[in-house]
Amino acid sequence: MNRYNFQDIEKKWQKYWEDNKFFKTSIDKKKKKFYCLEMFPYPSGKIHMGHVRNYTIGDVLARYKTLQGFNVLHPMGWDAFGMPAENAARDNNLDPKIWTNSNIATMKNQLKKLGLSIDWDREISTCSEDYYKHQQIFFLELLEKKLVYRKENYVNWDPVDQTVLANEQVIDGKGWRSGAIVERKKLNQWFFDISKFSQDLLDGLENLETWPNKVKTMQRNWIGKSFGCEIDFKVEGDLPIDIIKCFTTRPDTLFGFSFLALSIDHPISSYFEKNKEFLKFKEECSKTGTTEEAIAVGDKIGFKTNLEAINPLDSTQKVPVYFANFVLMDYGFGAVFGCPGHDQRDFDFAKKYKLQIKTVVRPPNENENFKVLDEAYAGPGIIINSKFLNGFEAPINSVLETIKILEEKKLGKKKVNFRLKDWGVSRQRYWGCPIPVAYDDTGKVHALPKSMLPVKLPENINLKVKGNPLDSQTDWKQIIIDGKKMTRETDTLDTFVCSSWYYLRFCSPKENNYGFKKEDIDYWMPVDQYIGGVEHAILHLLYSRFFMRAINYNNKNFNIIEPFQSLFTQGMVCHETYRDEKNNWLSPDDVEKINNKFVLKSDPNKSVKVGPSESMSKSKKNVIDPEFIIKNYGADSVRLFILSDSPPEKDVQWSEQGMVSAYKFIQKLWGLHNEIKMKISNEKKDQQDKEIDKFTSQVISKITHNLEKFNYNVIVANMYETYNYLINYVKKNKNLKNLEENYKKILICFSPVIPHFANECLVDLGIKGDVNWPNYDKSLLDDEKVNIVVQINGKKREIIQVKKDTDEKEILTLIKKNDKIQNLIKNKDVVKKIFVPNKILNYLIK
RNA sequence: GCCCUCGUGGUGAAAUUGGUAGACACAAAGGACUUAAAAUCCUUGCCGCUUGCGGAGUGCCAGUUCGAGUCUGGCCGAGGGCACCA
Numbered sequence: 060m061n062r063y064n065f066q067d068i069e070k071k072w073q074k075y076w077e078d079n080k081f082f083k084t085s086i087d088k089k090k091k092k093f094y095c096l097e098m099f100p101y102p103s104g105k106i107h108m109g110h111v112r113n114y115t116i117g118d119v120l121a122r123y124k125t126l127q128g129f130n131v132l133h134p135m136g137w138d139a140f141g142m143p144a145e146n147a148a149r150d151n152n153l154d155p156k157i158w159t160n161s162n163i164a165t166m167k168n169q170l171k172k173l174g175l176s177i178d179w180d181r182e183i184s185t186c187s188e189d190y191y192k193h194q195q196i197f198f199l200e201l202l203e204k205k206l207v208y209r210k211e212n213y214v215n216w217d218p219v220d221q222t223v224l225a226n227e228q229v230i231d232g233k234g235w236r237s238g239a240i241v242e243r244k245k246l247n248q249w250f251f252d253i254s255k256f257s258q259d260l261l262d263g264l265e266n267l268e269t270w271p272n273k274v275k276t277m278q279r280n281w282i283g284k285s286f287g288c289e290i291d292f293k294v295e296g297d298l299p300i301d302i303i304k305c306f307t308t309r310p311d312t313l314f315g316f317s318f319l320a321l322s323i324d325h326p327i328s329s330y331f332e333k334n335k336e337f338l339k340f341k342e343e344c345s346k347t348g349t350t351e352e353a354i355a356v357g358d359k360i361g362f363k364t365n366l367e368a369i370n371p372l373d374s375t376q377k378v379p380v381y382f383a384n385f386v387l388m389d390y391g392f393g394a395v396f397g398c399p400g401h402d403q404r405d406f407d408f409a410k411k412y413k414l415q416i417k418t419v420v421r422p423p424n425e426n427e428n429f430k431v432l433d434e435a436y437a438g439p440g441i442i443i444n445s446k447f448l449n450g451f452e453a454p455i456n457s458v459l460e461t462i463k464i465l466e467e468k469k470l471g472k473k474k475v476n477f478r479l480k481d482w483g484v485s486r487q488r489y490w491g492c493p494i495p496v497a498y499d500d501t502g503k504v505h506a507l508p509k510s511m512l513p514v515k516l517p518e519n520i521n522l523k524v525k526g527n528p529l530d531s532q533t534d535w536k537q538i539i540i541d542g543k544k545m546t547r548e549t550d551t552l553d554t555f556v557c558s559s560w561y562y563l564r565f566c567s568p569k570e571n572n573y574g575f576k577k578e579d580i581d582y583w584m585p586v587d588q589y590i591g592g593v594e595h596a597i598l599h600l601l602y603s604r605f606f607m608r609a610i611n612y613n614n615k616n617f618n619i620i621e622p623f624q625s626l627f628t629q630g631m632v633c634h635e636t637y638r639d640e641k642n643n644w645l646s647p648d649d650v651e652k653i654n655n656k657f658v659l660k661s662d663p664n665k666s667v668k669v670g671p672s673e674s675m676s677k678s679k680k681n682v683i684d685p686e687f688i689i690k691n692y693g694a695d696s697v698r699l700f701i702l703s704d705s706p707p708e709k710d711v712q713w714s715e716q717g718m719v720s721a722y723k724f725i726q727k728l729w730g731l732h733n734e735i736k737m738k739i740s741n742e743k744k745d746q747q748d749k750e751i752d753k754f755t756s757q758v759i760s761k762i763t764h765n766l767e768k769f770n771y772n773v774i775v776a777n778m779y780e781t782y783n784y785l786i787n788y789v790k791k792n793k794n795l796k797n798l799e800e801n802y803k804k805i806l807i808c809f810s811p812v813i814p815h816f817a818n819e820c821l822v823d824l825g826i827k828g829d830v831n832w833p834n835y836d837k838s839l840l841d842d843e844k845v846n847i848v849v850q851i852n853g854k855k856r857e858i859i860q861v862k863k864d865t866d867e868k869e870i871l872t873l874i875k876k877n878d879k880i881q882n883l884i885k886n887k888d889v890v891k892k893i894f895v896p897n898k899i900l901n902y903l904i905k
Numbered sequence: 906g907c908c909c910u911c912g913u914g915g916u917g918a919a920a921u922u923g924g925u926a927g928a929c930a931c932a933a934a935g936g937a938c939u940u941a942a943a944a945u946c947c948u949u950g951c952c953g954c955u956u957g958c959g960g961a962g963u964g965c966c967a968g969u970u971c972g973a974g975u976c977u978g979g980c981c982g983a984g985g986g987c988a989c990c991a
Contacts, residue, residue: 776929
């Protein structure tokens, strides 16, 4: 028998699919659609194992749905704007466009070698004018709808990348790409008004039943809704200020009020601009730590003003007003009322400045003499020491009561606050989508007329300049609108804007007048299954959900507003890490295992330190190159292995042995195929063999069920089981009956995972044209014979095989003949017998 | 600190609804074939005694149930998210 030549066969099928545009899709209203989308890749150079896993998972689903008769949209594109291109281009004196496009070409070629069922006619690239011109139109639409605005704001400034970062792009106080410590800087920036949709984005999560709870929780926390009230505190002092507004979730602790704290960026700080002490204090604030954690744990410091705030519920009480480093300007009103007894931060602050600490809530198990001592009490309880609030249950009842009173007295009102801040989209970078506006002499913003779109990026520019390269493009910056000289906006859009609507573009990739066609959206959207990494749980997914709402705002472009019906987040691909004696990272290629010990390939006398398995990353060198693996083992083997070892939502360990065994399995399947082919030529096709019919039905049922549930690792196990069974079956049975028909069905079940192999075998058996997902005979699934587990006091003692639906009486007669059971129950009181048909018989004895 | 998720053999993991725990695979040990190796195939896999049988057993402790990996409560451990959000 010849070996399975995966090189030739995979190449043949890939060519066949490509030549026949096998995966090209168009609207077909007679068919149910299925939009299967995997997060599109950033064209960094080569594909990595994470891509292999992500796109294999998606491809299995897309192929399965196609076989089920769905009209499947399965597109692919490129998230092609972004910093790496600009940096690579700068360092190598290239055009970012050339760098990017060449990476795209390489990666597209690699993806094709995986045998993905992608409609490449719909390929898009966010850096092409064809794409970003529509994004510019969207931007202007949002500007018109007042969902985009410009404001001066403190921003997260990355000093290495010389650009602004969104809050979400700052991780532990460092830039997510550069790792540089992020600085605060005041700049004029463009913002998307995402906070306008806070409530709606929160509510929308309720309907996303097939999203992982983890992701929904993360989004809920990020949106951060809290219920409370705003309170106007009257103030007295030497400044022309009457009132300071605060937001609080605990107005019920107002009688524990002992200071009022302002953010150093609070408008009132303008009165202190010339106060040297204040400036010194401000300086000190900026020094306290850089990571969020350091700030959270760090010292609380304050600057006392001469102002005094009056307790709205007790006008005789006046407390000092401080500036404090722990108050954030962009949450609430940048001012908080301090209640040290029941808020740990306030407690720390009060201790430091020797302010009064009053106890106004007691825990349920304490009496009225309870006093806060070493730490604040923030838990539930009963209000004490608070005049008319005494006895109220805290927090719920007491908060509602206090709000009612404050509203009656017009001292405050109910308020819902969100943590979600508006999305800053300005980036001081070249390689991004230009923002289609210009400024006149007075600095007024003018939207570019549509006729002047797209605003194209200038070419042949100098990327070596500091800051934004577009800023130094004086020719490009000058523009004339309606005869007036103006200056272009030189900021470009955050690349997350590009990925917020690409799923819409895939529906109408060639549409010229607008980003999409309504007809296409109505048919294809929403994405039925979205698949990608959990690292996008907040940013990309929240922005996309916002973008759909924003585009639809005021002009119903479409009827659905949630872009992704179902979400699946796959785990990462991990590999052991290796280091040499000097702690330098080693690539798996440099390492060899001899006698259970890891040593250097180049020098087997030198041992290698094996570290924990971590997600593959270039910096730790624990990467395996997919191209090399595909070349050596074939796409089907890689697909099989990447799915086999762990559930798709969990991390998977890359294992060379596992990879080899997947490869061998394909070879074994080929051996089985040839044996079956040889034997079925003289099988009696008109006769039934119930055994193989039943087995096939079980296989189809199991694989179908596991496909629906994303149990792709179990499908691989099902495939191994099927092989183990069939190889025995073929050896055992000399006279075959209807194996061929059943075997073909099994091959179709295998085809989503190993499409080249399965199609080759099907054609080898004479199948031409379309195949469909096989049906199975449900009645065959039920075993005619079942195992009854005989238990004594809940412990398994014996298994007896009986006909299905045998009644209790009959089973009891059988058991009477069973020595083992009889021995166990003799001389014992049988108190009760529990019988579950076809499953169990349990004796309770004393 | 707050929130979420998860704890099953040497390892990755299976176990539709509470009903035979460990499917499937990796690694290991032993064996067969071979002059030898590779490849392939078979067996084993916690404890106790004689091929069989008995016992323990799904992080720990309780509970519900005839019966718990699965349900409930508490504890311990690991991973992830958020973190001066008032």
